[in-house]
Amino acid sequence: MSLLVALDGPAAARVTLGTHHRELLALHRDLLGTTLEAVVTCRHCGTDSEFPVPAEAVLDLPAPVPGNVVAVEVGGARETFRLPTVEDLDATRGLAYDDAVRRLAVRTHVGGAAPALDSGDIARLTAAWDEADPAGDVTVDVDCVGCGVPLAVSVDPAEFVARDLDRFLDRLVREVHALATAYGWTEDAILALPTSRRRRYLELVDTRAAARSLTAVSS
Ligand SMILES: [Zn+2]
Incomplete structure (x- = not known):
């Protein structure tokens, strides 16, 4: 819950669990645009199975009427x-x-x-x-990759959305660092770039760094 409270303030704690799950999944979709992968550890064989969270299906579930x-x-x-x-x-x-x-x-x-x-x-x-409030319980049927036993996994979207946002922010900080070092641009200027342009500049920085290390090896 701390994630959405941090973003939206204390009102985020007063929504139903289903609404909370849907808000988290929408945030993940809008910000990252990738499939949300969750992981479960099999209680029979201990193997971890990764599986996609059916975010669109959860987002399509009806929201409870206020005061329900x-x-x-x-x-x-x-x-x-x-x-x-x-x-x-x-x-x-x-x-x-x-x-x-x-x-x-x-x-x-x-x-x-x-x-x-x-x-x-x-x-x-x-x-x-x-x-x-059907989105309050996100259960996914998964077959364990280790022993094949069917597992009904109750997923807490908050855990996996927070993990992905952490990775996203980490990557963004690295990208800002690389471009600021290479070009001397400010953080604001770098973050204002569309993602596609930012990635293009990063490729050029990588190419330049690779060319430099090749030169160093051959000389
Ligand atoms: Zn198993």
Whole structure:
């Protein structure tokens, strides 16, 4: 969550998890334009499998209507819960799954004290949340490359988007450094260049450096 809060301010923590996932995937698409690759470690053989996150399919999922709530039967009574936000999820960090859902239920229950939930209630409540905010749970079916076992992987887009943005920024800093060193341009001037022109200049810098090292070898 820290990534979008850093970019958009505290309001980014008050959106539902599905909206948060869609915003992250849109950011990745608009900024990098590449496929988002995730990785899972097989619990049977320990092999890592890389797989593409179906970002477009997640972006096409319906967004929850504002103020959307779900109603679930708990102990014979109809109880209402709003959809969990990023802030709610953050408050469950470190808890085991059932305890996390119970904490979410307390935070999101509408009207009066939240009821105690048994495992059946937990399953019904999470299913109702998933249905109302489908992008909140990004699950991808992957066959392990090591042992072939099918894995249903629940992907946290935040983890992989942050990784790619880190790499992107790292590369940008290196490019600015190379061009500033070669031409004496300012950072602003270099960042104002369209990516294609920046890459073209970098090729020329590389060619020049390669030619220099060849000369050094032959002399
Ligand atoms: Zn495996």
